[in-house]
Amino acid sequence: MSFFIRKNVTKRKKPPVRVNNNNIKKKKTRNHVDDEISSESSESEHDEHFSSESDSERQLTAAEKKVQLAKKYLSEIEEEERRRLEDDNEEQVNKSVLKRLKDDVLEQKGKLKIKVADGLSFPTDIFELRSKKHTKAITCLVISPNDKFAYSASKDATLVQWDLQEFKAKNVLIHNRKKPQDNQTHHNCPILSLAVSENYLVSGDNSGLIIVRNPITLDYIGKLTGHKGCVTGLTICNETQQLFSCSKDKSLKVWNLVDLCYVETLFGHQTEVTSIDMLQKDRVISAGGMENIIRVWKIQEETQLIFNGVGGSIDTVKKIDNAHFITGGDNGILSIWGSLKKKPFCNVNNAHGVSSNNGEPNWISAVGALANSDLVVSGSYDGTIKFWRCSNNFKTLLPLFNVSIQGFVNSLVFTNDGSKLIVAIGNEHRYGRWHSVTGVKNSLHVIKLNFIKN
Template sequence: MSFFIRKNVTKRKKPPVQVSKYNNIKKKKTQNHVDDEISSDSSESEHEKEPYSSESDGEKQLTAAEKKVQLAKKYLNEIEEEERRRLEDDDGEQLNKSVIKRLKDDVLEQKGKLKLKLADKLELPTSLFELRNRNHSKAITCLVVSPDDKFAYSASKDASIIQWNLQEKKVHKCLIHNRKKPQNNPTCHKYPVLSLAVSDNYLVSGDSSGLIIVRNPTTLEYIGSLKGHKDSVTGLTICNESNQLFSCSKDKSVKVWNLVDLCYIETLFGHQTEVTSMDMLQKDRVVTAGGMENVVRVWKIQEETQLIFNGIGGSIDTIRKIDSSHFITGGDSGAISLWGTLKKKPLCNVINAHGTHSNNGEPNWISAVGALKNSDLVVSGSCDGVVKFWRCTNNFKSLLPLCSVPVKGFVNELVFTNDGSKLIVAIGNEHRFGRWQNVTGVKNSLHVIKLDFIKN
């Protein structure tokens, strides 16, 4: 039986059309402008007016083309500025090479063909610094990094959200829920925050009550709320091209939202048990982990279909994208699985990747996995006191251990900075989903690990 599920998987609704007064105002202004031209020269004949109308249409088309050129120039200038800041010297030749390489990488990434072999060049990672704040009084559950790598955002079971300045190594802003005086900040979460997502324009958080809050990522100013999930929001991801938000929940559903209009678009059904994690593979293609259902689903939003991938057993609790056609998962079976979108079973499994528990002999749960985007370097975490680095080999058909970095506590999230220079680890004294086990003497914090790669 094919693992393509086609029609009637979801009843897709058309995205809402925003009706703006701007279009009407613009029409009126255009009409008034034409009327003014006519009234100012009453001797002008109807025959003389036709060429003017034709010229205006040509100017509009030319303006649209010019806008595309201006956007391309602006994008090129931004890349040049970023590469100039990255390079220590202002060598024009080196700058041109860096810009050309960046443009080629962008094209390959859009096509899903960018593969960076960095794992072999990785030097022994070292712990750089630790970020800790008393407002995270309970276990840190989730973590994201801003697109410019300036800020990291972490959330906790105590409903707090902290914005960290990675350059200054300190708290920039903090949002907390005061249980004694909840009216002081009604826009804050009142229940444990289990998921975060960030883009250039939005910071989105979801809690155990099913509430999703949208904020400005720089100022943390409240923008709005999204309600619809009936249980904990366990995963969030944003599509930058369409400004759509995807959310998954313990209520077994995946929902699609419009962040511009702050409205609901549709619900994707298929999972038979709670959905535990999700990530964006590419535009309009999302991958979700099905928990105890022991399946992974890839949702093709435009085609209204889904692909079903079968795990090796246990609950699949965490999932992360490697590139547009590969991803990695982990769960309570203690195994790390490497997947490709062209095969419905894992390409590779590492059994007991973090060993077994000393008390009961059961495998240590894989509580977090991460991947340096479009490369062969992946990481995993558990409660065994280490973060392990792995190399994808043999065309993503095997995983080889590279090294490990000691940390104490549950590793609840692993996130690489976008430039690949750091790995940020979210540490908690218990698993992000429950309190089945508690590691004593652990301080809830973020560990920033420095990554150095051998240069050719």
């Protein structure tokens, strides 16, 4: 059974009725002839199309095209490593490029594992980034692929672009209640989700509206509509330039960012979908909230895998590598999963302790993972951020240390180079207002990570 619904699916045409009456004029078969294309006309159009191409393009074989792409990819990596090292030493650059290529191969196979957790020491440098425009709780956070910018959004429909090199707000977009005409290219209700790539910054709000922007200038590119509930999660596939969104309307949707169009809808969740992440090129993971189920969607195969939790609501999910992911929820259980096993590899009960007010487990409101490593983090509504080490082939989670910040931890994101952890703090939970922490400033906290080199 397929759970993928595509738009504009053409119906299968009935075969034409064969008529043997020779008295019928040929004019009556005109519609039938127009609908069909003969092989001769197809071949002539085909030849005419290819005659416009250059001889060099026509002579390239599939293998030669692969070689061209490989050379282009190699030159891009070499240039990136040269800039990163800030050195023209060819031997050093070649070593760095070779390591990048090996890591890329291992990552594609889901076998890249970087052990850094043992060398992590307690952070001493924590910077607070605050904007007066965030008058309500910050709900979501993303970091640009080059680690230059961070983007945060809040319940007051404010979007802030932060410069992570100068540690200050660079651009701010707000909802202007006095001038409705200024809001035609911006949200007018709480923004709950963000996603960013090299070419696009995407935001989703409480009404189901998705807006696409330029990630550097924040210029409006377009909007996507179709969800019937608030957009709770967004993620972008860099290889295909496709956007995946999840919503409280119990569905996931696939969008084409290049053409700004809808592709298909993924059905299967029976309750509100609370979180989403990209596992690998053709696989997406989503959390089903009170359904207590994680679903892995195989996009090309149009199938899905179901992973059963251990009770409560699964509110947040984050990729660790191509084969593992981490989840947390209102039952206080932190879980590590593998894509080949339907039950968690590891469960940590009461991962953030028990509330002194009601004796219930403290709610895990956010999780994060340093990509392809053994380092993960979790955050709670009491402001505690816990660092964990994955060991025993992801079958054990060992606590490292805690960092306390007052307020709700609504998002945890590592920079791509692994040097910093960015924390989004709000005075209330990103989805509701059932509990508010007084005296909390809505802000970002930048935790500088110190790794001891062996």
